[in-house]
Amino acid sequence: MPRPRTAPDHPDSPARAIAIAMAGALRRRGYHGAALNDVVAESGAPRGSLYHHFPEGKDAIGAAAVRLVGVGVTRALAPRGSVAPGGREAIGVIASQLSEWLQRSGFDEGCPVVGAAMGLGPETPLTREACAEAFGAWTDALAAVYREGGVEASRAVPLARLSIAALEGAVGLCRAQRSIEPMRQVAAELGALLDGAHARRAAPPASPSSPSSPSSTAPTAPTAPSAARRPRRAR
Amino acid sequence: MPRPRTAPDHPDSPARAIAIAMAGALRRRGYHGAALNDVVAESGAPRGSLYHHFPEGKDAIGAAAVRLVGVGVTRALAPRGSVAPGGREAIGVIASQLSEWLQRSGFDEGCPVVGAAMGLGPETPLTREACAEAFGAWTDALAAVYREGGVEASRAVPLARLSIAALEGAVGLCRAQRSIEPMRQVAAELGALLDGAHARRAAPPASPSSPSSPSSTAPTAPTAPSAARRPRRAR
Numbered sequence: 330m331p332r333p334r335t336a337p338d339h340p341d342s343p344a345r346a347i348a349i350a351m352a353g354a355l356r357r358r359g360y361h362g363a364a365l366n367d368v369v370a371e372s373g374a375p376r377g378s379l380y381h382h383f384p385e386g387k388d389a390i391g392a393a394a395v396r397l398v399g400v401g402v403t404r405a406l407a408p409r410g411s412v413a414p415g416g417r418e419a420i421g422v423i424a425s426q427l428s429e430w431l432q433r434s435g436f437d438e439g440c441p442v443v444g445a446a447m448g449l450g451p452e453t454p455l456t457r458e459a460c461a462e463a464f465g466a467w468t469d470a471l472a473a474v475y476r477e478g479g480v481e482a483s484r485a486v487p488l489a490r491l492s493i494a495a496l497e498g499a500v501g502l503c504r505a506q507r508s509i510e511p512m513r514q515v516a517a518e519l520g521a522l523l524d525g526a527h528a529r530r531a532a533p534p535a536s537p538s539s540p541s542s543p544s545s546t547a548p549t550a551p552t553a554p555s556a557a558r559r560p561r562r563a564r
Numbered sequence: 565m566p567r568p569r570t571a572p573d574h575p576d577s578p579a580r581a582i583a584i585a586m587a588g589a590l591r592r593r594g595y596h597g598a599a600l601n602d603v604v605a606e607s608g609a610p611r612g613s614l615y616h617h618f619p620e621g622k623d624a625i626g627a628a629a630v631r632l633v634g635v636g637v638t639r640a641l642a643p644r645g646s647v648a649p650g651g652r653e654a655i656g657v658i659a660s661q662l663s664e665w666l667q668r669s670g671f672d673e674g675c676p677v678v679g680a681a682m683g684l685g686p687e688t689p690l691t692r693e694a695c696a697e698a699f700g701a702w703t704d705a706l707a708a709v710y711r712e713g714g715v716e717a718s719r720a721v722p723l724a725r726l727s728i729a730a731l732e733g734a735v736g737l738c739r740a741q742r743s744i745e746p747m748r749q750v751a752a753e754l755g756a757l758l759d760g761a762h763a764r765r766a767a768p769p770a771s772p773s774s775p776s777s778p779s780s781t782a783p784t785a786p787t788a789p790s791a792a793r794r795p796r797r798a799r
Contacts, residue, residue, distance in 0.1 A: 359683045361597025433697035437685045447682045448594045450672045460740035490737070490746055491753040495726055498733025501681035505695035511725055518726040522757060563715070 343374035344382035344393065351394035355441035356430055360391055360448035360456060391445055391456035398441050402426060406470035410505040416523040419474040423467070423496050424516040428509055429482025431500065436507045467493050473490050480526045488526060578609035579617035579628065588628035590676035591665055594681035595626055595691060626680055626691035633676050634698025637661060641705035651758040654709040658702070658731050659751040663744055666735065674735040702728050711780045715761045725760060727754050 350372035354363035365387055369379050383389040405422045406414065414422065430438045445453075446460045472489035476482055495515045502511035585607035600622055604614050618624040626668035640657045641649065649657065665673045680688075681695045707724035711717055731748045737746035 357683075357685060358596045359594040361593045362595070362683050387734040439682055441731065444682045446740045447674055447679045449739045450590075450592060457740055457742070460736070461742075464737050464740050470744050487749055487753050491730055491750050494733035494737055494746060494750050495730035496733065497736055498678065498729035498731065501678040501695070501732055502699050502729055504684045505681045505692055505699050507692070507696075511729060514722055515726050515729050517606070518722050 339549050342382075342417070343372070343378040344399070345392060345530075346372040346374050347379060347382065348393040348397045351390045352398050352441040353438070355391065355394055355444045356438035357434070357444075359444045360453060363387070363391070365390070385455060388455045391453060392459040395442050395445050395456060395459035395463055399459065399466060402463070403466040403470050406467065406474060407545065414474055416475050416478045416480070418521045419471055420492060420496070420516055420519050420523070423471075423493075424512055427496060427500055428512050432509060436504050439504055440497060443497040443500060464493060475526070478523075478527065480523070484526055488523065491522075495519060525540050577617075580605070580632070581607040581609050582614060582625060583628040583632045584619065586625045587633050587676040588673070590626065590629055590679045591673035592669070592679075594679045595688060598622070598626070600625070620690060622692045623688050626688060627694040630677050630680050630691060630694035630698055633786050634694065634701060636642040637698070638701040638705050641702065641709060649709055651713040651715070651762075652755045654706055655727060655731070655751055655754050655758070658706075658728075659747055662731060662735055663747050666738050666747065667744055671739050674739055675732060678732040678735060699728060710758065710761070713758075713762065715758070719761055723758065726757075730754060 347368060350368045351363060353371065360510070365379065368390065369376050380386075383393070402423065406419050408533055412536055425438055430440065442463045445456050446464075449457045449460065467487045468486065471492055473483040474486055475485040480488060493545070496512070496519070499512045505553040535553050582603060585603045586598060588606065589603050603625065604611050614625070615621075618628070637658065640661070641654050662675055665675065677695055677698045680691050681699075684692045703721065703724045706727055707720040710720040710723055714744065715723060731747070731754070733797065734747045734750040738744055
């Protein structure tokens, strides 16, 4: 599958400016509401640079925007220096970013990744791939935080996926209700759920077992496919 | 706030046909990707009937579509005859409807309500109101099911809101990953969470208390505003 010719990594690159402007459009109105003329105007890049950097067009710009946001959130979930975030802190990282977008805009902007995802179709293979990468990387990063915090390995990915889905879905509830309350409540519920998962590990049922052994089987939740993927965090 | 002049309740009404077609467009590409020409063509209604039934235009059509779907899901969550659904069954009702839309379309269609919600803005006050109504009614209906299944009153609304957010967010993950696995996993996690909420009520902590007394305070989750709204179910 083709990738954008120029990865918008350089801080001053027109490609990056276009991707940032596209992320704003995705937050406001989703993929199909994003007008390329407006995106280019907002980016300050000359119109020609759009086709130079993104010869595949809108789908490639959507992918670059989603990738930029996806990587940013994934980095925020990784430990800074030697300080690894706890599970509640990691949930807070995502909830805070989403809340900032929502509140700063008076609830007229949400998350660019789920905004793009709700309009995916045959015409958006690159954006779809970038959305899958972002959701996968967030799930892996959050699962790694959960595991390091003491959640059983077999429970970490399902809980992480539930967390990502709930936080992204809460964006829709917040926009509809013009209130940050659903996001606050969902984050609090996920935090309580996580505390419960910790408690169950800290206080295992009657039969004695080594607390340091990696968990193997959990009856309620099979290990998901993405559990086999390695998180990108170097630890 | 103005309402559509004609509520699309009658099965044969052009207004209803237009709302159904709009719901399909919202599922595929969200509010801003919905083209009214395509919606009218798909509905089979004459172009003039669009402006007759929806003088407020696209926003009113979006509201009618969201309301139609919202009411349908709310009804499915209410007991049929004397048989009330259990908590897992109610989660399954929503997950099954979302899964049907996803799988029938090869993951190119999601939920019209969250699809609309991710594009809400100053130009969509009627659609926003309809989205808020749908999310609120689903939360209330699910919370009622949870309470009747034995979840403490103070826990029912937060758990219901988490459930709605997670199931709607899972739509985005499924579309991005072109897989029903996130929806399946999120529904399973919510079911396990619900079983845990039942178990905690069935086996309260040390101090004796009447199991039939309505619960009052829960330290981890404050009662949400919508807890004060009465569910529409007549019981």
